[in-house]
Amino acid sequence: MTTPRRRATQVDIARRLGVSQATVSLVISGGPASANVAEQTRRAVLEAAAELGYAVNPVARSLKGGRNRLLGVFTFEPVFPVDQRDFYFPFLLGVEGATAEYGYDLLLFSSATAGDDRRIYAGGVNRLKLADGCVLLGRRLHHDDLTALLREDFPFVFIGRREVPGHQLSYVAADYVGATRAAVQSLVRLGHRRFAYLKATDDKEWLRDREAGFWAGLAAAGIPGDDVVVHPPDEDPADITRARFEDWLAAGITAVLVEHSEEDSAILAVERAAAEAGASIPQDCSVFLLGDPPLVHATARDWTRFSIPREQMGREAVRLLLELLDAEVGQHRQIYLDCIQVPGDSVSTPPSTGVTR
């Protein structure tokens, strides 16, 4: 009982049976090559394996370059954020579900944590390689991590659109362009003609996409750009004041499209500014949220917005990743999934006193 713990290896099995390690490997890995192992030998090996409690060493297998039916999940933010739980959880749910269906196991890369900052190459080490492939997730990514991964040709799929100049990469994204265009269209259909667009200050793929969708929607409706106010990006959207809101109303703006920040500050600021200006939402001004803000449930209002098909994105990411594993190196694909409009109660027809053209 005092023996130190050691796992049984193929060599142990081989020695016990008086065969070679190669034979054991053939039986264990079970591939098509194992067809030419005598039935008797195969049975003996399997029996001995069971007896010794043998299990494949995934490390050795991946070193060799084999598969170990492991899919990794790496998030650039904590996997289980307590405050934003509802934001990341559905992605994870989808990933886990699909992974299970395909008979894979899931590897959560927790170790890379250095404070809140997560790096793939922490300390010059790339843990990801333990898995056959990896799903990446998170907003605050490190671009050099991505480029390094790409250089290694490691198979991965990002959840969310990501661009790395000079490289192709695979991702599963929500169709923000289409969703924002649809948002504009549905506002136009209600009679709105003059809009304010409240941008976020940073420059991210998804923000650019939504703005692109905004302009596309305007163009489709034949609305000229000068009927539109775009909040200057050098000013924090959380600083929307009563004065600015009144300016908008005075300019005949009847609908505001709001980009959200990570802490929903922009939305809350708009709500506050409207209240201070004595304007009620949606009677005096409609508000359309661009996306599925993490903490939106904290406010009483049921905002009109579009919702991201998160669980489905997780599932698709796994499907795409598995496809990639069997594809040639450098084959990348991008998948877009439709968002779902959530009616909510922050949008209505414009007030009849509004300026119409």
Added chain:
Amino acid sequence: MTTPRRRATQVDIARRLGVSQATVSLVISGGPASANVAEQTRRAVLEAAAELGYAVNPVARSLKGGRNRLLGVFTFEPVFPVDQRDFYFPFLLGVEGATAEYGYDLLLFSSATAGDDRRIYAGGVNRLKLADGCVLLGRRLHHDDLTALLREDFPFVFIGRREVPGHQLSYVAADYVGATRAAVQSLVRLGHRRFAYLKATDDKEWLRDREAGFWAGLAAAGIPGDDVVVHPPDEDPADITRARFEDWLAAGITAVLVEHSEEDSAILAVERAAAEAGASIPQDCSVFLLGDPPLVHATARDWTRFSIPREQMGREAVRLLLELLDAEVGQHRQIYLDCIQVPGDSVSTPPSTGVTR
């Protein structure tokens, strides 16, 4: 783009500098042994490493070391149950947090799913061995899986007390005996003398523990057993009727301790029966929940209960597991953590009209 670009290895660095791989390793791994590498060589190696974008391959490193730095999590029910999310989630949170702190990664065994029934030995193979050790979790476990694990001396820690006759095993459990005893004591302190104890029908470790704590609490308070009604275990506790509840009141019972089932049916039944009997909780009858029922938040009432330190249990499980990894085979430990009483509003002093002794 068609060249399958390989990642840089120590050999690549070595070749470029005309030194040996061993030298590179000495520099890279940086341990005390690297002290005797000439400063000039060291600098050259580091420079070349940076230039080639070298990153240590942790797979190779762990192969050498024998350990994966992987901890597994196996649950006998779905890891991410949608309806009971809040029950399992905190355990997972604790496990993940502690795992990360110790620099390990987490392996979620999703693949073992066969419908709702999860088995460790799917197809005769023990997937768990992919990890260095494993945290087990869940109520509907398979005892033969456990005994098989024990036979193999595979290091694992159960979350929750589990007994396997003739075996020692490691677990981290909530101290249900103590918590239930404390519950009785606090009821006694409020003046209650006659109790009903509503058991669950099945026979599980945690149910036995709570009942043991109940009797211990009574004994400590000097209350004879015949002042107590224990709901017969052959009757489903969800079938508590108005009639039975009235019986209790008539017998002078002023407090009910309720064991919960997985779907909270017992609690809801008690609430309904009380309402039908025209008795209000807690004025006419106090109700103490034994534990942290999964769906308890679905009811409006804030039940008096004790709460299980789930996140902490998850953390402790990981700590214990790591301890086990370095221990000799067959060393098992059990850890009990205190529960926390949640005051709630379903317990008060007994009605003065009650029978007093």
Added chain:
DNA sequence: CGATCTTCTTCATACGTATTAAAGAGGTTC
């Protein structure tokens, strides 16, 4: 009976790193 084919098994090696013993270079000492 030698040649060719089957069927099964083994050899040898690769994967990338860490480590230990040993080798080599250069210097000092007697």
Added chain:
DNA sequence: GAACCTCTTTAATACGTATGAAGAAGATCG
């Protein structure tokens, strides 16, 4: 100039698995 040191580098090996090439029997055929 041989013996001894110190400082630095290297050869060799181990870790556990997978796999293409080669080997060893036995069967089949000409």
